[in-house]
Amino acid sequence: MNTWVTPNHLTTLRLLIGLAGALCLAHGEFAWANAGALLIVLSNFVDHTDGELARIGGKSSRIGHFYDLACDALVTVMLFVGMGVGAGATHIAGLKIAPGVLGAVAGVAIALISSCACASRRWPARRARSRHQSAVSKRKTSCICYRSSR
Template identity: 70%
Template structure:
């Protein structure tokens, strides 16, 4: 990797990813066809950069617990901004025409964003208790669940923002509920082990 023998650290790349994601969220919030597509491109670019920090950390040996959780926090923030910005940049008519209800798009974006934030928080807690294997995402052909964001420009170019946002406002809370169940399962599984270790210490 070209950056291995440079002063650049994984946290630098994570920060670049965050800044690009912030710009993407703001562009989505502007609304309109042009800004929405600019925002989608920036979100995809941010997602691409997100993969480079972990790779640099592995290749260079510059791994750290703080850096890992900083990366997770940035992932959560960018994803929340994605949905929040998308909802803010839409009109109520766009959603109303789709579902037949006068629901503010920003509310849908907020629902999806909060659900995503909860998912990232619980995944972080699960990882603390069960290790990285406890939060390993499903993958198909090397592609992980979060890689679906690479398809975002197709959504914006084809005018599918409203259906995407509605689907996210339903799907994200459902997935969050699944993660809550998984979190409770991990808590129950690790609690006896913690009690045993405390008993040995005492």
């Protein structure tokens, strides 16, 4: 495939859309939250295009893969920070910790869980077991590790 667009361009676009979505969520108002949710969905769609372009165009690289994973983690963390800040903007009473901090902790935890799931797919024992799994159960983890399994 001959195009001037590279997979890293699409990864950067995904990052910018995801960060814009997180900022919208941080406003805390209904309309902003809906706009943020739409941008996050769009960001997740664009996230799948970079890997497809890399495979189809023969432009896969280790740096691109790590850049994609770093952007995925950053968008995930910022998504939860944005939700926490947005929830804090609605003045939730009785919280001892700022909602933005709670969102950051949740985002980091999810990013770590995702990276651990991807790393576990590379272990030899895991691969031996995965040959015996059904196609349906393999698909569940491949959504998390979309690029690392190919």
